[in-house]
Amino acid sequence: MHASLLSAATIAVAALGVSAAPSTPRWYSAPDSTDASSSGSNGSPFPFADGFPTPSPQQLQQIEIDAHGTLSNATPPANISAQGLVNLRLIDFGERIEAVFFEELFFNVTTGVPGYELPSWVDYDYFVNFLNVTQHVEELHNLNAVNALAHFNQTAIQPCTRYNFPVSNLEEAVTLAMTFTSNVFGLLGEVVQIFAQNGDVGLVRGIVQAVANEGEQNGFFRYLLGRVPDELPFTTVSNRDFSFTALQGFVDPTSCPNIDLISADLKTFASVTFLDTPVAKTEDVRLSLSIDKYVNGTAYNVVYVNQLNNPVVVPATYVSSDATSVIIKATFPFDEHLMNGLTIASVTDQAGPFANVDAVATAAIWAPAFAVVN
Template sequence: MAYRATALLALSGLASLSNAKPIHPKSSAASSAWSGSSHSTSSSWSDSSHSTSSSYQSFPTQVASSKNLLLSNGFPNLSPAALSDVNNAAHGTLSNASAGNITFPADSLTNFQLVAFNEFFEVAFFTSLLTNITTGVPGFEIPAHLNTTFILDTLIAVQAQEELHAINANTKLPVPLSTCEYRFPTTKFDDAIALAATFTDVVLGTLQDIATIFATNGNAGVVRGVAATIGQEGEQNGFYRAIQNKIPSAQPFNYDFAPELNPLSS
């Protein structure tokens, strides 16, 4: 069916954006190779203070020494203490929605693996972006007209929320995915935000297809979590759009990769 091909192609396309490859147990400096950026012109979040302080300072910025872990806090295999830190940064906890006993037909399994892969991708992206901002990588300075503390607090929350998204998806798989090393094609803050908006748009449409696939294949219990993620990703995208001086909500409906259905879409 067409929507299945759409979901698979859209999410698998994120791999080409990130140049993903299996992570190796060496470089703790590899996180600096994950770059992020965006296209920000103006914003209503202006503030004369340019403080880099934040309510959560201990977000992980280094690749772990184990090939099975992505971050230095042990992600995706978090200890109770590390999970508590992530919960605090994320302003919430893992989903309490029960999916019941999940049995995955082949196509549903592939799609759910792509969901988990995408969540790992997003964790790596936002960790990279935060690392580049807070370590003074040239090009990743937050524009002076933006409230630096607010931007950092928001990105730290998003990074932690993506860790929880990834754990929520990966732990439902019969064989959890391993993490990768990611390299992103961005060299400036503005480009990173633009890329974040782009891949979030892709995810918002793709998850509609995936929810349909799960429901059709008898995995309706998974749909609640997928729907909750769609709403949360939509909140994120409003932030990325506002930084780019766009209205937060692009359309009355997200048209699931069919922009021709909305002639007013831009």
């Protein structure tokens, strides 16, 4: 058995609504900065050295070589529904964020940034090759969505220029990658269902193939963290609104020129974070809510979405507050529901029951907070 990268069972990350040790957000800064994240003349990470997000044909060929495969040359369907376009825009937005994350992680590992040293049991060349392949895979995932939008004569989501991944070492970075990839499983499952419900069946296969690739990545993240590669028999479902809210935690939305094309169709929730990381036993956990939507005297409930199961509703109890936040507590009912893997928590003033994750998103006020148990 190898040692885990982590000294504790779970490091949860604030951008995904889970608790973390304080860290300084690392934004892409001005081009004269000593921060090697800086690439573009406006302080943006773009373009990458390989030309992404607008590579030349020659650069695209090299991206495909590095990704171990090509963009699909199959012709997309002739038409797409309005909801199908929402799917593609969200995928465009999210996959570019993933590409930036892995580009930064690759740099941090290969240039010896303090905190990003590999443990002795991890082969350096193997791990660097994995990061290189993964970065270019995510670039192709993004370009696939961009090409699909162009095929339907739609404007792509323009790159944001400021990104923030609130991690300061390899352990936190891999944990963040594991957590957001677990949510990607649920998001892309939702995307497939929406495509199918709206007659966009010609787009389903490509999404399913991308989910399979994300699963390959996440198994390795989990292995690095001392966890078995299999997270769950049926991974946790998610929702586009939850995912859009979480993704905005990795960017400065004001640096995203046409993010309004997405926000016109998807909600952004008030923020909630786990102050106590859920573990594999039933116990109370505290959550912090932004204060602006909190109404004194209202009965609030925490709703947990886990696996393919019906959402679990638990009453919340007020703990304390200050000028910006309210702390509540609620039971995390692990034992009763065997809540391994990703759990998505939200807070609502409705008692439920809720039929599915979409009903939860409709009722949620604060969302999402993520935790991965085991």
